Amino acid sequence: MMTLLVLRARLRTLYQKYELYIDPFFKFITAFIVLQLINTTIGYDNRLKQLPIVLALSLLSAFTPSAVLVLLAAFVSIGHIYFVSKILSVIIILIIMIMYLLFVRFTPRLGYVVVAIPILYLLKMPYLVPIVLGLFTTPISIVPTSCGVIIYYLFKIMKEAASMQVDVSIDDTLQLYTYVINSLVNNKQMIMSIIIFSLIIIVTYVIRRKKFDYAREIAIASGALTCILAFLISDLRLDVSEQIGAMILGTLISAIIAVVMQFFYMTLDYTGVEHVQFEDEDYYYYVKAVPKINVTTPQINVKRFNTQKNATLHEGLTGKINIEVISDDDDDDYLEYEDYGTKNKNDSK
Numbered sequence: 001m002m003t004l005l006v007l008r009a010r011l012r013t014l015y016q017k018y019e020l021y022i023d024p025f026f027k028f029i030t031a032f033i034v035l036q037l038i039n040t041t042i043g044y045d046n047r048l049k050q051l052p053i054v055l056a057l058s059l060l061s062a063f064t065p066s067a068v069l070v071l072l073a074a075f076v077s078i079g080h081i082y083f084v085s086k087i088l089s090v091i092i093i094l095i096i097m098i099m100y101l102l103f104v105r106f107t108p109r110l111g112y113v114v115v116a117i118p119i120l121y122l123l124k125m126p127y128l129v130p131i132v133l134g135l136f137t138t139p140i141s142i143v144p145t146s147c148g149v150i151i152y153y154l155f156k157i158m159k160e161a162a163s164m165q166v167d168v169s170i171d172d173t174l175q176l177y178t179y180v181i182n183s184l185v186n187n188k189q190m191i192m193s194i195i196i197f198s199l200i201i202i203v204t205y206v207i208r209r210k211k212f213d214y215a216r217e218i219a220i221a222s223g224a225l226t227c228i229l230a231f232l233i234s235d236l237r238l239d240v241s242e243q244i245g246a247m248i249l250g251t252l253i254s255a256i257i258a259v260v261m262q263f264f265y266m267t268l269d270y271t272g273v274e275h276v277q278f279e280d281e282d283y284y285y286y287v288k289a290v291p292k293i294n295v296t297t298p299q300i301n302v303k304r305f306n307t308q309k310n311a312t313l314h315e316g317l318t319g320k321i322n323i324e325v326i327s328d329d330d331d332d333d334y335l336e337y338e339d340y341g342t343k344n345k346n347d348s349k
Helices: 002-017 019-042 051-062 066-084 086-106 111-122 128-136 139-162 170-185 188-208 215-237 241-265
Strands: 274-279 284-289 319-325 333-339
Touching: 002 019, 002 241, 019 051, 019 066, 019 111, 019 139, 051 066, 066 086, 066 111, 066 139, 086 139, 086 170, 111 128, 111 139, 128 139, 128 188, 128 215, 128 241, 139 170, 139 188, 188 215, 215 241
Parallel strands: none
Antiparallel strands: 274 284, 319 333
């Protein structure tokens, strides 16, 4: 356990030292992955798939807020859809614009949630998002989570609609518009996913806010259990039982990742809990104080005395080396080692 705590302290120190460079780097990598997945999934326009364009947009996302990445991803997606069908591009512009305005209004700092859910759906682990959001945010994160789920299913519908051959007549336009809207509104799997994700966020958030010991760890377990039970009922009801195995495995992996994130975020020492009571003129307070586990990385300084560079100990010459070890304790530990080199000829007789 101490080894993990020391590793955690070193990584946090390293991040604080190079935060100015680490954050843009990870934002660049995230944007690059998002754009590449869009180009792979609905990459109809080869011009948008060119590497210089992807790198330029990723570099722009690295130094801008997360909402900009959502906007750029939407523009690239609309460009691909426009290359296939102008009618579909108008429909997707209206839908994405409504969700984007809703997202910016309530949760502008959770832009990565909107793009993370479609990516994690491809990795069979979208369940990580609601567990982590319930652990670290508030229930308002239901808004970007719902937007992310809608976008994932929207692009699946758009990919199917793009294969339909239609003319530009009014009847064909209305028929295509009706097909997209009905497919989106009547998608029971999408609606159930939004409801279950919202339930996971609320359950994880409520338990995380409780005052008992190990509340955060229990919240992760409760969120994972809620996910498994709710999706199990939903999949059986919608007759998609082939997804149950992947769902359970993805949920368990998501819970493990959430535990690791919680460990690096904050570790509490429940063996040192203290209950404090005090009062003022208006209230009497009962306070429960749980100490955080914080360790400092050990530092070792080695000091050498009475040594000469590139010199050997001559006959009868005594060499002496003192090594001072500075530990994290208040008292310093000293280790002294004596090296007398070669023995004197007179002593050997």
